[in-house]
Amino acid sequence: MTGIVSYGAYVPLRRLSTGPSEKAVANWDEDSLTMAVAAATDCLSGIERKTINGLYFASTTPPYAEKLAATTVGWALDLPRDLSTADIGDTLRAGTGALKMATDAVKAGSAKNVLVTVSDLRMGGDFADGAAAFIVGDKDVIAEIEGGYSLSNELLDVWRAAGAKNVRSWEDRFVFEEGYLKILPQAIKSVFEKSGLSVKDITKAVLYGPDLRRHREIVGRLGLKPEQVQEPLFDKLGNTGTAFAPMLLVAALENANPGDRVLVASYGDGADVLLLKVTDKIKNITGRWGIKRSLAAKMPVSPADYHAYKEFAAADPDRFGGASASVIARERDAIYALAGVKCQTCSTVQYPPQRICTNCHTKDNFEPYPFTDKKGKVFTFTLKYGGDIPAFARPGVDTMVDFAGGGRALFGMTDMVAEKVKVGLDVEMSFRTLGVGGGIHNYFWRCMPLRLSWLGKEA
Amino acid sequence: MESIKDKVAIVGMGCTKFGENWEKGADDMLVDSATEAIQDAGIEMKDIQAVWFGTTRLNTAEPCATALKTEYIPVTRVENLCATATEALRNACFGVASGVYDVVLAIGVEKLKDQGMGGLGTVSGAGGDGTMEWGMSAAMFFARMATRYMAHYGLTYEELKQTLAKISVKNHHNGSLNPRAHFQREITEEMAINAPMVSWPLGLYDACGVSDGSAAAIVCRADMAKKFRDDYVLVKGLGLAVGARQGYLQPSYDMVHMEETVRAARQAYAMAGIKNAFEEIDLAEVHDCFTITELVIMEDLGFCPRGKAPEYVKAGTFKLDGKLAVNPDGGLKSFGHPIGASGLRMIYEIYKQMQGKAGPRQRKNPSLGLTHNFGMNPGSGIGSVTILGQRD
Numbered sequence: 052m053t054g055i056v057s058y059g060a061y062v063p064l065r066r067l068s069t070g071p072s073e074k075a076v077a078n079w080d081e082d083s084l085t086m087a088v089a090a091a092t093d094c095l096s097g098i099e100r101k102t103i104n105g106l107y108f109a110s111t112t113p114p115y116a117e118k119l120a121a122t123t124v125g126w127a128l129d130l131p132r133d134l135s136t137a138d139i140g141d142t143l144r145a146g147t148g149a150l151k152m153a154t155d156a157v158k159a160g161s162a163k164n165v166l167v168t169v170s171d172l173r174m175g176g177d178f179a180d181g182a183a184a185f186i187v188g189d190k191d192v193i194a195e196i197e198g199g200y201s202l203s204n205e206l207l208d209v210w211r212a213a214g215a216k217n218v219r220s221w222e223d224r225f226v227f228e229e230g231y232l233k234i235l236p237q238a239i240k241s242v243f244e245k246s247g248l249s250v251k252d253i254t255k256a257v258l259y260g261p262d263l264r265r266h267r268e269i270v271g272r273l274g275l276k277p278e279q280v281q282e283p284l285f286d287k288l289g290n291t292g293t294a295f296a297p298m299l300l301v302a303a304l305e306n307a308n309p310g311d312r313v314l315v316a317s318y319g320d321g322a323d324v325l326l327l328k329v330t331d332k333i334k335n336i337t338g339r340w341g342i343k344r345s346l347a348a349k350m351p352v353s354p355a356d357y358h359a360y361k362e363f364a365a366a367d368p369d370r371f372g373g374a375s376a377s378v379i380a381r382e383r384d385a386i387y388a389l390a391g392v393k394c395q396t397c398s399t400v401q402y403p404p405q406r407i408c409t410n411c412h413t414k415d416n417f418e419p420y421p422f423t424d425k426k427g428k429v430f431t432f433t434l435k436y437g438g439d440i441p442a443f444a445r446p447g448v449d450t451m452v453d454f455a456g457g458g459r460a461l462f463g464m465t466d467m468v469a470e471k472v473k474v475g476l477d478v479e480m481s482f483r484t485l486g487v488g489g490g491i492h493n494y495f496w497r498c499m500p501l502r503l504s505w506l507g508k509e510a
Numbered sequence: 511m512e513s514i515k516d517k518v519a520i521v522g523m524g525c526t527k528f529g530e531n532w533e534k535g536a537d538d539m540l541v542d543s544a545t546e547a548i549q550d551a552g553i554e555m556k557d558i559q560a561v562w563f564g565t566t567r568l569n570t571a572e573p574c575a576t577a578l579k580t581e582y583i584p585v586t587r588v589e590n591l592c593a594t595a596t597e598a599l600r601n602a603c604f605g606v607a608s609g610v611y612d613v614v615l616a617i618g619v620e621k622l623k624d625q626g627m628g629g630l631g632t633v634s635g636a637g638g639d640g641t642m643e644w645g646m647s648a649a650m651f652f653a654r655m656a657t658r659y660m661a662h663y664g665l666t667y668e669e670l671k672q673t674l675a676k677i678s679v680k681n682h683h684n685g686s687l688n689p690r691a692h693f694q695r696e697i698t699e700e701m702a703i704n705a706p707m708v709s710w711p712l713g714l715y716d717a718c719g720v721s722d723g724s725a726a727a728i729v730c731r732a733d734m735a736k737k738f739r740d741d742y743v744l745v746k747g748l749g750l751a752v753g754a755r756q757g758y759l760q761p762s763y764d765m766v767h768m769e770e771t772v773r774a775a776r777q778a779y780a781m782a783g784i785k786n787a788f789e790e791i792d793l794a795e796v797h798d799c800f801t802i803t804e805l806v807i808m809e810d811l812g813f814c815p816r817g818k819a820p821e822y823v824k825a826g827t828f829k830l831d832g833k834l835a836v837n838p839d840g841g842l843k844s845f846g847h848p849i850g851a852s853g854l855r856m857i858y859e860i861y862k863q864m865q866g867k868a869g870p871r872q873r874k875n876p877s878l879g880l881t882h883n884f885g886m887n888p889g890s891g892i893g894s895v896t897i898l899g900q901r902d
Contacts, residue, residue, distance in 0.1 A: 370644075401759045409759040431661065431765050433653030434710035437645030446710065447645045451654055451758075451765070451889075459761040463643040474661040485643060493642070 053157045054195035054327065056164065056186040057336060059094025060301045061086050062288060062345035063180055064466050064505055065352040074179040074289025076352060077172050079360040079444060080465055080483040080497065083110040084120045086182035086294075087168035088127045088482040092423075093340045094166065094184035095128065103186070105135040105156060105165030109145035111211070111293050112172050113138055114484075114492045123494060124168055126387040127482050129421060135162055143209075143259065143319030145169070146183070146297040150325060153187035154196045164188040171292030174365055175217025179289025183297035193336055194304060194313065194327040198246055202238040204321040206230055209261075216365045227265055231318050235259075236272050238322035239314070246326060250274050254311035254329075255303045257281040259296040259318045287346050293319075302342040307333055340502070348505040350466070359443040370439070370486040374493055384419070389480060389496045391458055392417035400457030420458070422480060427454040427498065429476040434469055448472050452498050465497040466505075477501050513781040518603040519735035519742040520898070522551025522728035525858040528845040529692040531722040536568060536621040537577035539724035539851075544578050544617055547726040551738050558728075559611040561585040564598035564618035565850035567625070574617065589850070591885030592797060593750065593894035594618060595725060596853030600748045600896070602729045612730055619724035620848030649709035649717055649800065651887030656711050656802040658765035663817045667711055673820040674801035675702035678715045680829050681798060681837050685844020687830075687870040692721040692846040702801075716801040721846025725854035727861075735901070741865045746878065747784070747897035749777030757889030766817075768803075770893030771810035771884055778895040779812075784878070787812040791897075792876035793835040793863055795856030797884040798842045807882060808836070811895070830871060838863065838871050853894065856881040860898045876900075 063081060066073040077086065087108055095103075108121040121136035135156070139149045146169030153165035170182035187196070208230035209220045220226055235258070243249055256275050260266025263285040270280050281303040291298055296317035303313055309331040316324045340348075352360075382403070384390040391402035397411035400420050407414050430453045434446035448464035450472075464472065465483055478498040485493040524546025526539045534542070548555060555578060563574040563585055571585040590597040595618030602616035660670050679699055685691040697715060705713035728738075735742040751773035757763035775787070784790050794811065798804035808819040813834060814827075822828065828836035839845070839859035842852060860879035862868045877900045885892035 374642075399760070405759070409754065409756055430761070431654045431658040433650050433657055433712075434707070435645035435647070435650055436707050436709065437647055437650075440645040444644070446707070447643070449643065449645070449650050449654070449709075453761045457761070459758060459763075461758065474657060 052192050052195050053154055053189045054187065054192040055304070056188040056191055056193060057094050057098055058301045058304050058341070059090050059092070059096065059184045059339055060298055060342050060345055061089035061093060061182040061340070062342065064348060064350045064502070066349045067352055067354065067357045072286030075181055076357055077180040077360070078466060079363055079441065080485065081172070081180070082114055082484050083112045083170040083172045083182070084108070084114050084123055085482050085484055085494065086172065086180065087120070087124050087170040087184070090170065090182035090184040091124060091128055091166055091168050094186060096338055098186065100129060101131050102164050103130050103166050104133060105153065105162040106130060107137050107139055107149040107153060107165060107167045109139040109149040109167065109169040109293055110171050111140055111143065111145065113140055116213070123387060126383055127494070129388045129390070129423070130166070143293050144317050144321065144323050146293045147315060147317040147323035147325060150185060150187065150196070150297070151199050151201070151323065154199070157187055157189050169294045169297040171294045173218055173292045174361060175211070175219070177290070179291045181288065181291040181294050181298055183294050183301050185297070191332055191335070192330055193333045194307070194329045197326045197328050198242070199326070200238060200242045200245060200324045202234060202241065202321045204234050206320065227261070231261060231265055232268060232272070235269055235316055235318050235322050238324050239273060239316055242314070242324045242326060248326070252312055253279055253314045255279060255281050255307065255313045257296060257299045257303050257313060257315040258283070259316060261290065284346070288342070298342055304329070304333065305341050305343055309333060344506070347507055348502055350505055356443050359441070363441055363443070367487060370488055374488045374491045376491065379491070386495055389422040391420045391422050393420040400454070402458050402460040422454060422458060422460070423496065425454045425456060425458070426477060426479050426501070427452040429472065429474055429478060430459065431474060432464070432472055450478070450498055452478055462496060462498040464499060466499040514603055514607060514748050515746050515781050515783065516732055516744050517607045518745040519730055519732045519901070520727050520745070520857070520861055521730055521735050521738035521742045522547045522553070523726065523858050523861045524550060525690055525725040525855055526723050527690050528721045528723035528848065528855065530623050532623065534722065536565070536573060536619045539621070539722065540574055540577040540617060540619050543619070543724040543726040544615065547615070547728050551728040553613065553728065553738070555580070557613055558615045559583060560605055560614045562598040562602040562605070562614065562616045563587050564594040564853070565589065565620060566591065566594055567620055567622070567850070590894070591892050592799065592847070592849055593853055593883035593885050593892050594850040595855070596857070596881065596883050596894045596896055597750070599727055599729065599854060599857060600750065603745055603748060606729050606731050609731070612734060614729050615726060616729055616854065617724065617726040618851040618854045620850040621722050622720050622848055623722050647709060648887070649712050652800040652802055653709040653712045655765055655806060655888040659802065659806065660711070662764060662766045665820070669820070670711060671703045672699065673805065673823050674716050675699040676823050677798065677801040677804050678702040678843060681841040681843035684830055684838055684871060685840025688840050688844065691840040691844040692719055693844045712800055712802065718799050718842035719846035721848050723845065723848040723851040723855060725851050725858050727854055727857060742901055743861050743864045744899050744901055745896070746899045747778035747781035747895070749774035749781070749895040751777065751893045753886065753890040753892070755890040763889060765888055767806060768810055768884055768888050768891050768893060770891040771807060771882065771895070772893070774893035774895040775811050778897050782878070782897040782899070784897065788814065788834060791834060791878050791880050793838050793860065793873055794880040794882065795837055795839065795841070795859050796882040798837055799847060799884070803884060804836065804841070807884070811880070811882065835873055838868065838873065853881065853883050857896065857898065864898065864900050
């Protein structure tokens with residue numbers, strides 16, 4: 052049996068109020084890659100990382116046009132190096148496409164456990180940001196992927212040219228009548244014909260929708276009852292592009308019961324439809340942030356700040372003279388995987404890695420010590436008013452963090468209210484982008500107040 | 511190991527006006543400070559047998575040789591961040607003490623104002639390892655110590671700011687009495703407390719400025735010193751301690767002291783035979799790159815017990831007319847910090863004080879003086895302490 056073994060999601064903390072509803076938007080130090088790392092971390096909770104031998108990154112907004120994001124995601128997650136990696140993009144169907152490819156790879160025996168990350172941070176429309184992650188495998192499957200169907204349709208309804216920042220679209224009537232509203236039902240009907248199933252056999256339909264109105268329209272055209280439809284979360288999450296249908300699938304799986312049949316349909320240059328059957332192993336998945344809990348942890352962002360983030364991201368300013376690719380390569384474990392060392396002579400934990408122990412001076416006698424999952428406390432901090440910090444991010448917070456279990460390091464802080472930072476504040480680590488230099492995206496870790504501390508709270 | 515005590519004498523010194531010296535290049539300032547030092551010693555450039563040249567921005571010894579037109583003598587460029595100029599003197603002292611040279615020049619210069627720099631050592635360039643955070647600055651490193659000082663000793667923000675303001679007011683007052691200082695205006699505590707924030711909790715008047723400057727010393731063996739002048743000044747102790755990031759790698763570091771300063775002082779006091787620094791030292795020029803730095807240095811140098819510096823500052827102990835004058839010339843606060851020149855600028859003040867030539871800032875019969883530099887930042891620094899004394 053091949054299918055989903057685990058799931059996870061990442062919803063950025065920030066919520067932009069849009070009247071009665073709100074949407075989740077990324078902080079200025081997040082991009083599709085960092086959100087994928089966060090969702091994958093959630094998905095890997097309780098899973099042995101060395102069992103993963105494939106990693107896909109699906110997005111229409113990857114950081115590089117030539118250079119895999121999947122390798123960076125894999126490094127940040129400290130996954131094994133014998134990893135089959137691929138970036139899949141160029142359509143909002145990339146996430147479901149990646150799930151299908153992973154399923155085929157596992158079925159064909161070329162992979163055992165494929166981590167599929169789906170993430171998007173699109174510009175030029177009323178979009179939200181977020182990511183989902185799944186492990187596709189053939190052991191401990193929580194939802195069997197019974198079948199799938201793809202329909203290819205050549206249509207310029209919504210598109211973005213290479214190098215362009217903003218998404219463009221043709222007129223609404225054409226976009227919806229010739230595109231989404233026509234193609235998605237057609238694909239779903241084909242699935243029913245092929246599988247011998249009908250609408251009544253579906254416990255939950257996870258449907259991509261460009262907006263609530265069109266989502267409702269599809270539901271009507273398909274004849275689905277309200278209880279058969281996964282709530283599309285337009286008023287709580289927003290349309291997260293490639294990640295949207297996968298994130299709704301996570302939400303569906305959170306409430307699923309053994310035996311449930313879940314239909315997933317995503318749209319873009321055609322449609323993908325997947326049929327899943329939930330197994331009794333679904334109960335084994337616990338302790339995830341997922342969608343439900345993620346939506347409950349939030350901090351408000353003002354429209355002015357939100358637009359400033361977007362303008363900043365669109366401008367993509369080169370803030371460095373140029374980072375050194377060779378230095379990054381040499382230090383990639385320390386930078387991307389936040390790997391420190393533990394002295395095997397005196398047990399002193401150190402970051403960054405050293406050749407000679409700071410405490411007992413023993414040479415080259417260390418074992419790797421990962422910090423990404425360690426919590427810590429702010430030992431001291433300062434609020435930075437430097438002119439190179441974008442105005443919307445001033446003051447920046449710089450911290451010295453002491454980790455539980457040993458180790459001390461310096462980090463910028465993110466997802467905080469600067470004025471509320473205190474000595475002794477509990478923090479955890481988050482993978483972020485520190486900006487672009489010489490065309491190189493600088494990814495590193497920042498500390499942040501425990502995400503749990505935002506649950507059910509407003510700043 | 512032998513002590514340097516009383517083996518080396520300073521027989522001449524020079525110091526330019528520090529400030530935005532738009533009309534002078536590094537070469538001009540080198541010529542100015544060297545000329546004053548040579549004239550002060552009553553010698554000529556050709557009498558100099560070797561030069562130790564401190565600078566952080568010029569990469570070689572050549573600019574110094576070219577500026578001064580030395581004739582094929584050894585010129586060594588030294589660099590040790592904020593202790594750079596003191597390193598020029600320290601190594602010059604060893605050159606003379608070894609007996610290899612009789613008369614040498616220690617000189618430091620920094621021309622910061624040609625670089626468009628807006629703050630002390632502001633780092634805004636690329637982090638080679640791709641982990642450079644936004645808004646990195648020297649202020650940030652010392653602000654961390656200020657935050658920790660509050661947490662460690664239970665001080666409120668207001669209490670800390672009041673203490674730091676007193677240090678700023680004191681140093682600016684001293685600087686107002688010094689025509690060589692960059693900033694020569696008095697400030698008030700209110701100005702300091704209400705100044706724009708640079709790196710919380712440090713504001714504008716907690717930070718020193720960015721300046722150009724040069725200072726120089728003529729050094730010879732002590733037994734020769736009388737040939738040059740009667741009121742020469744003796745080197746009593748030289749301490750240097752370089753951190754190995756212990757404070758960043760080991761959570762046991764408390765961030766309310768600078769171990770490198772403690773260790774450098776220990777070395778220098780041992781050489782000078784100082785048992786009780788607070789009682790024996792009359793005046794000290796210390797590295798007030800930020801007011802919090804001076805506060806903590808008072809404890810690190812043993813001028814007061816741990817955690818008690820705010821009380822001593824409040825009592826006026828370190829004012830010009832206090833028990834132990836600290837930064838009588840106005841300090842980095844008034845002079846700014848042309849990195850490669852600051853150490854010798856401090857030594858210049860002690861030298862003049864010892865000779866009774868410090869004008870309105872003159873202390874009564876000082877016998878022992880101290881200079882101190884601190885490079886890098888709390889957690890991993892470069893501590894440098896020099897003890898100078900009157901001849902017997």
